[in-house]
Amino acid sequence: MSGRTHARACPERTCLGCRERAAKGDLLRIVEIEGECVPDPRGTLPGRGAYVHPTLVCLDPAVRRRAFNRAYRARGPFDTTALRQYVERAEQPLQ
Ligand SMILES: [Zn+2]
Numbered sequence: 001m002s003g004r005t006h007a008r009a010c011p012e013r014t015c016l017g018c019r020e021r022a023a024k025g026d027l028l029r030i031v032e033i034e035g036e037c038v039p040d041p042r043g044t045l046p047g048r049g050a051y052v053h054p055t056l057v058c059l060d061p062a063v064r065r066r067a068f069n070r071a072y073r074a075r076g077p078f079d080t081t082a083l084r085q086y087v088e089r090a091e092q093p094l095q
Pocket of ligand 1: 016018020052
């Protein structure tokens with residue numbers, strides 16, 4: 001197994017938390033709407049998107065570093081409360 005899969009249909013994005021590139025589908029798209037970071041798992045919301053792995057390990061440092069300010073080219077601060085709750089839930093193992 002070479003592990004090399006360079007499928008063109010699979011664009012990569014950089015995670016704001018760990019700075020690693022990952023397939024777009026593995027990352028959670030987050031858009032900024034009126035000062036709030038809104039999770040956009042289906043990728044359907046308009047606007048500038050930021051990408052993080054859907055885990056607090058990546059989300060928390062991204063918020064701390066104010067990576068969203070850079071991603072959205074806006075000053076912020078952004079409300080990430082609902083976003084964090086979303087990621088917390090997404091991290092729960094399925095039961
Ligand atoms: Zn990450």
